[in-house]
Amino acid sequence: PTTVSFQSVVNPLIAKVDVPKIEAWLTKLTQFPERYYKSNNGVAAAKWIRDTVQNLTAPPGTKLTVSLYTHANWIQPTVIARYEAATATSLKGIVITGTHFDTYAIGHPNGVGGANPAADDCASGSSALFESLRILTTNGFVPGRPIEFHWYAAEEAGLLGSYEIAKDYASKAIPVVAYLNLDQSGYVKKGTTPVIGIFSDYTTAAATKFVTATAKAYSGLPVVENQKCGYECTDNAAWFDAGYNSALAFESTNANAFPYNDVVNKDGSPLDTIDQVDMNHVAAFAKNTIGFIVELSLVG
Numbered sequence: 001p002t003t004v005s006f007q008s009v010v011n012p013l014i015a016k017v018d019v020p021k022i023e024a025w026l027t028k029l030t031q032f033p034e035r036y037y038k039s040n041n042g043v044a045a046a047k048w049i050r051d052t053v054q055n056l057t058a059p060p061g062t063k064l065t066v067s068l069y070t071h072a073n074w075i076q077p078t079v080i081a082r083y084e085a086a087t088a089t090s091l092k093g094i095v096i097t098g099t100h101f102d103t104y105a106i107g108h109p110n111g112v113g114g115a116n117p118a119a120d121d122c123a124s125g126s127s128a129l130f131e132s133l134r135i136l137t138t139n140g141f142v143p144g145r146p147i148e149f150h151w152y153a154a155e156e157a158g159l160l161g162s163y164e165i166a167k168d169y170a171s172k173a174i175p176v177v178a179y180l181n182l183d184q185s186g187y188v189k190k191g192t193t194p195v196i197g198i199f200s201d202y203t204t205a206a207a208t209k210f211v212t213a214t215a216k217a218y219s220g221l222p223v224v225e226n227q228k229c230g231y232e233c234t235d236n237a238a239w240f241d242a243g244y245n246s247a248l249a250f251e252s253t254n255a256n257a258f259p260y261n262d263v264v265n266k267d268g269s270p271l272d273t274i275d276q277v278d279m280n281h282v283a284a285f286a287k288n289t290i291g292f293i294v295e296l297s298l299v300g
Contacts, residue, residue, distance in 0.1 A: 002209050004217045006295050013135050013294065014218055014287040021134070022286065023279045025052065026127035030117035030274055035076075035103040037154035037161075039113055042076035042102060049079045049101060049151050052130060059140040061086050071164055076102060076153040078161045081133060084146035093175035095296045096148045097132065097289055098162065098235055099125035099182040100155030104262040112156075114264065119274040121261035124186030124251070126151055128285040135290055143297040145177060152235055156262060162238035170242040178207040179246040180292050181236035185285040186277035187251050187258035194281050196288060197227045199248040202237035207247035211292055215249060218291035219284045227254045249288055251281065
């Protein structure tokens with residue numbers, strides 16, 4: 001599809017997006033000293049995300065499962081939640097939305113595995129993803145196609161988690177209608193209007209056109225199109241390279257993004273702190289994500 005068609009389903013759902021709940025979940029994720037892909041804290045953060053999903057109650061007619069995807073070459077797992085109708089429908093394929101939860105701390109005395117709350121990069125996207133799932137389960141939404149929510153390990157080390165999973169899905173010929181990536185979703189540069197940035201590289205035209213439509217219909221924010229990373233900057237590139245329909249919705253234009261992602265002060269003190277995150281901005285990304293996944297779950 002290129003336009004939205006399930007406003008009567010989506011609008012009541014996005015009206016329930018809860019900023020204090022987004023803030024509470026995001027804050028807890030930042031309280032791990034770091035979420036490095038080779039560290040015990042990185043593993044503990046994955047288990048915490050899994051546990052918060054397990055604490056959700058699947059409504060009648062649905063099934064919610066969550067698992068840790070174990071990677072071969074590092075200890076941090078990826079978290080995969082799947083929300084689907086209890087009885088399979090005739091609709092083919094699945095819808096996936098994902099983000100990463102791991103951290104880097106460039107400039108830290110202890111190296112890139114040093115302490116970093118990484119509130120914007122990427123507790124913000126992680127929280128928007130969780131809120132999207134929470135809204136669907138707590139408001140009785142029954143998916144047509146199954147919807148998966150992925151929190152990736154080891155993005156900062158070169159999209160390692162998402163690449164392994166996208167290749168795995170491709171090797172099994174798992175049909176994916178579209179993949180929507182969230183990365184930084186919380187920073188609004190002082191003096192600028194909050195926007196949703198839509199990226200046109202390492203994405204496909206079809207998914208990009210559709211996420212532009214959902215952002216305009218549901219996020220409540222202006223949309224700035226044709227942004228470019230110029231390289232494989234985040235996890236949508238893994239799905240794009242595996243041959244899947246993929247899109248990226250980002251916190252800003254490329255120029256106005258948070259300038260200190262993955263970086264800390266030379267004394268190890270953090271720069272990507274919770275006060276840098278606008279929780280209403282994160283909520284807009286949850287609304288857009290809900291719109292994208294609900295529409296594609298239901299469309300014929």
